[in-house]
Amino acid sequence: MPAVEPDVAIARADEVAEAYGSERSSLIHVLQDIQEEFDYLPRDSLRQVSERLSVPLAEVLRVATFYSAFSLEPRGEHLITVCTGTACHVKGAGRILDAIRRELRLADGRETTDDVKFTVRSVRCMGCCALAPVINIDGEPYGRLTVGRVREILSDYE
Amino acid sequence: MSESVQTRVIRALADLEQVAQIGRQRLYPQCIKLKVGLGTCGIAAGAVRLREALETEVRKRGLDAEVSATTCIGFCQREPLVDVQVPGRSRVLYGDMTPDSVGDLLDAIERGEVLSEHAIARADADDELVSGTQYQLATEVTEEDVPSFAGCPFYASQLRVATRNCGVIDSDSIEEYVGRGGYRALYTALTECAPEQIIQIITDSGLRGRGGGGFPTGRKWASCRSARGDTKYVVCNADEGDPGAYMDRSVLEGDPHGVLEGLMIGGYAIGTGEAFIYVREEYPLARRKLTRAIRQAEQYGLIGEDIFGTGFDFHVKIARGGGAFVCGESTALMASIEGHVGEPRAKHIHTVESGLWDKPTTLNNVETWANVPVIIGRGADWFASIGSEGSKGTKVFSLVGKVKNTGLVEVPMGITLREIIYDIGGGIPGDKEFKAVQTGGPSGGCIPADHLDLEVDFDRLSEVGSMMGSGGMIVMDEDSCMVDVARYFLNFLREESCGKCTPCREGNQRMFEILDKICRGEAREEDLELLEDIADVVKTTSLCALGKSAPNPVLSTIRYFRDEYEAHIRDKRCPAGVCKALVTYSIDPEACICCGRCAADCPVECISGKKGKPPAKATDKDREEGKAGEPFRIHAEACIKCGSCYEVCPVGAVQRT
Numbered sequence: 001m002p003a004v005e006p007d008v009a010i011a012r013a014d015e016v017a018e019a020y021g022s023e024r025s026s027l028i029h030v031l032q033d034i035q036e037e038f039d040y041l042p043r044d045s046l047r048q049v050s051e052r053l054s055v056p057l058a059e060v061l062r063v064a065t066f067y068s069a070f071s072l073e074p075r076g077e078h079l080i081t082v083c084t085g086t087a088c089h090v091k092g093a094g095r096i097l098d099a100i101r102r103e104l105r106l107a108d109g110r111e112t113t114d115d116v117k118f119t120v121r122s123v124r125c126m127g128c129c130a131l132a133p134v135i136n137i138d139g140e141p142y143g144r145l146t147v148g149r150v151r152e153i154l155s156d157y158e
Numbered sequence: 159m160s161e162s163v164q165t166r167v168i169r170a171l172a173d174l175e176q177v178a179q180i181g182r183q184r185l186y187p188q189c190i191k192l193k194v195g196l197g198t199c200g201i202a203a204g205a206v207r208l209r210e211a212l213e214t215e216v217r218k219r220g221l222d223a224e225v226s227a228t229t230c231i232g233f234c235q236r237e238p239l240v241d242v243q244v245p246g247r248s249r250v251l252y253g254d255m256t257p258d259s260v261g262d263l264l265d266a267i268e269r270g271e272v273l274s275e276h277a278i279a280r281a282d283a284d285d286e287l288v289s290g291t292q293y294q295l296a297t298e299v300t301e302e303d304v305p306s307f308a309g310c311p312f313y314a315s316q317l318r319v320a321t322r323n324c325g326v327i328d329s330d331s332i333e334e335y336v337g338r339g340g341y342r343a344l345y346t347a348l349t350e351c352a353p354e355q356i357i358q359i360i361t362d363s364g365l366r367g368r369g370g371g372g373f374p375t376g377r378k379w380a381s382c383r384s385a386r387g388d389t390k391y392v393v394c395n396a397d398e399g400d401p402g403a404y405m406d407r408s409v410l411e412g413d414p415h416g417v418l419e420g421l422m423i424g425g426y427a428i429g430t431g432e433a434f435i436y437v438r439e440e441y442p443l444a445r446r447k448l449t450r451a452i453r454q455a456e457q458y459g460l461i462g463e464d465i466f467g468t469g470f471d472f473h474v475k476i477a478r479g480g481g482a483f484v485c486g487e488s489t490a491l492m493a494s495i496e497g498h499v500g501e502p503r504a505k506h507i508h509t510v511e512s513g514l515w516d517k518p519t520t521l522n523n524v525e526t527w528a529n530v531p532v533i534i535g536r537g538a539d540w541f542a543s544i545g546s547e548g549s550k551g552t553k554v555f556s557l558v559g560k561v562k563n564t565g566l567v568e569v570p571m572g573i574t575l576r577e578i579i580y581d582i583g584g585g586i587p588g589d590k591e592f593k594a595v596q597t598g599g600p601s602g603g604c605i606p607a608d609h610l611d612l613e614v615d616f617d618r619l620s621e622v623g624s625m626m627g628s629g630g631m632i633v634m635d636e637d638s639c640m641v642d643v644a645r646y647f648l649n650f651l652r653e654e655s656c657g658k659c660t661p662c663r664e665g666n667q668r669m670f671e672i673l674d675k676i677c678r679g680e681a682r683e684e685d686l687e688l689l690e691d692i693a694d695v696v697k698t699t700s701l702c703a704l705g706k707s708a709p710n711p712v713l714s715t716i717r718y719f720r721d722e723y724e725a726h727i728r729d730k731r732c733p734a735g736v737c738k739a740l741v742t743y744s745i746d747p748e749a750c751i752c753c754g755r756c757a758a759d760c761p762v763e764c765i766s767g768k769k770g771k772p773p774a775k776a777t778d779k780d781r782e783e784g785k786a787g788e789p790f791r792i793h794a795e796a797c798i799k800c801g802s803c804y805e806v807c808p809v810g811a812v813q814r815t
Binding site: 024025026027028029032062063066067068069070084085086087088089090091092095098099102103123124125126127128129130131132134139141142143144146147148 | 198199201202203234235237398399400401402403404407408439440441442477478479480481482483494495496497498499500556557558559560564565566596599630632634638643646647650654656758759761762798800801802805806
């Protein structure tokens with residue numbers, strides 16, 4: 001997804017804050033709703049949220065960077081989450097993550113491909129441990145993976 | 159989707175019974191019922207396509223059958239699962255179902271037979287746990303070739319209390335929940351019991367919190383009830399963060415009303431109608447199920463004002479987590495509900511006196527709440543008769559990792575690790591040696607084979623340096639490196655430490671660095687001592703349970719597997735062959751069957767050879783015709799040591815040394 005235009009980001013922040021009655025305690029919910037809409041938190045939205053909820057921008061950013069569900073950068077068209085829970089770890093999640101990153105030619109430290117098509121994240125545990133190792137693409141879970149199967153799955157999204 | 163048509167408010171027992179009737183008609187219709195397990199695990203195994211295939215085939219054949227949804231009945235290894243119910247016959251659970259096996263299944267059903275190669279277990283009657291009654295399915299045993307649930311090793315020693323409805327009902331239907339005795343306990347509690355009586359029942363039952371600490375639930379409720387203040391809260395902790403544990407997800411997906419009913423009984427006992435359920439970010443299906451369940455309960459007047467005409471009001475809100483492990487800690491969770499970062503605070507004053515917005519708050523986790531209706535329904539004595547001396551009732555474990563039958567198992571407390579891993583779990587796959595079982599998530603430890611006869615309960619697990627935690631049970635075999643496991647948990651903890659207190663923030667980072675050094679073969683003898691020193695400081699001086707228990711994975715692995723640490727440090731060797739820096743992969747040319755699977759799976763194309771008949775078996779003719787293969791070979795300089803070849807080789811020709 002490309003970056004969101006400032007006026008769109010601000011308008012959405014207004015709407016969401018309004019829906020929660022601009023209450024301080026709704027900060028996380030407000031950010032979650034914005035994240036859901038844009039798949040990331042545009043800086044303009046954060047500034048607007050800070051104003052509407054009367055929470056200093058530093059505090060808004062503190063919350064936005066504390067919780068791993070939030071992203072401050074636009075994400076790729078497809079979101080791939082790789083489970084790295086204990087069961088997945090002992091069944092080779094590291095290998096699966098490496099394979100995906102290699103297939104998508106992701107440089108070290110990068111989460112999103114240059115063409116903004118894929119974002120790859122690891123998550124703590126999806127609670128699908130019996131089918132380890134597990135990944136999730138755009139909300140669709142895939143279990144009992146091997147490196148070979150990962151390639152097949154990815155080719156469906158190319 | 160089955161939307162409730164009947165939205166008449168339930169006031170009296172007769173109203174509840176009427177809804178129960180509707181539920182029973184849905185559960186046991188006069189036609190064939192095919193229930194597909196559509197929990198998150200089922201979906202990951204392909205259950206959505208399976209349901210579509212079933213629906214298409216049923217329509218094509220004009221069969222008098224309904225295809226419906228349920229969630230996970232625990233046997234995740236055999237997903238996708240289908241439960242087949244033919245009126246008047248035993249109910250049969252089928253596993254490993256694919257769209258391709260649908261035709262065979264329906265053929266068998268139409269012939270009045272069983273598809274034996276997929277059949278797992280049969281039930282002749284359904285237990286209705288809350289009332290202690292049974293619903294008779296078959297007048298006589300019809301599918302005697304299939305073992306009964308009591309005769310199926312995976313289910314034989316299980317007793318499903320918290321998971322009583324999971325995989326049995328369609329959790330989108332409140333009627334089906336009521337049809338299995340749901341909301342009866344709430345009715346009893348509100349109309350027949352004083353709040354103090356409820357607390358007494360819970361205290362007498364011996365119920366302890368299933369979220370990790372094992373604190374006596376009744377005592378917690380009593381303190382909160384007597385705490386000063388008009389506004390109080392009950393909270394359900396559904397921020398199941400322990401990697402490797404998923405019972406709370408399964409209960410929320412499979413039986414959201416069971417949790418709501420427990421929460422309402424708790425609210426009534428403590429003296430509040432204000433509740434929050436904090437659900438973690440990674441469980442979208444659980445959140446949807448719960449949201450729907452709340453709406454249905456509201457439509458029937460089971461949530462809202464003046465419930466059952468008793469004057470008791472109850473309102474519940476769902477708070478969504480943000481993906482932070484520390485929010486499983488009660489004070490951090492409350493900070494998060496208030497909209498702050500999830501940082502814990504010191505608990506000099508307990509949350510039962512000053513919790514959410516500084517008001518008295520009772521927090522229990524999903525599994526604990528799910529037990530409550532059954533305890534009220536069956537009584538404290540019944541519950542206390544199950545389990546061990548200090549730990550009453552059952553516990554749900556997620557039996558995963560290197561074990562044949564992975565899944566969610568609910569067993570009486572006090573059962574041994576051996577029974578869980580070998581009888582229920584069927585042992586270790588591929589003739590490998592059992593090495594350890596990890597319990598308690600990042601706060602727990604690794605328990606070695608010497609302790610397989612340990613009776614599993616809160617106290618015994620602590621005695622061996624681990625803990626119950628939320629019930630993750632990750633089995634590890636000879637291919638798991640215990641130093642790598644410790645490193646894995648410390649990596650987790652250093653990233654999830656909220657950073658508020660120094661010992662946890664810095665200590666976990668330093669412990670991780672040392673473990674990483676050990677795994678790279680660069681550590682010295684003194685490092686092990688330093689590791690133990692830091693562990694001691696972090697354990698005694700951290701602010702919250704995350705830090706206090708963070709050294710457990712390190713200390714328990716040093717305690718039981720010191721030789722593995724020493725092999726890494728002294729001999730620069732990883733006995734399990736996991737630590738990349740210390741292993742090399744090679745292929746035994748004698749054993750190679752020239753199938754080429756390793757090369758096909760190699761992500762960096764560093765394996766070469768020729769597919770064909772293995773040289774030892776190839777004839778001269780094969781060689782002439784070019785059908786002879788050449789053993790595959792790994793080019794060490796290009797190998798990234800990912801281990802894919804080792805995993806896929808069908809004959810074990812790939813060696814790691």
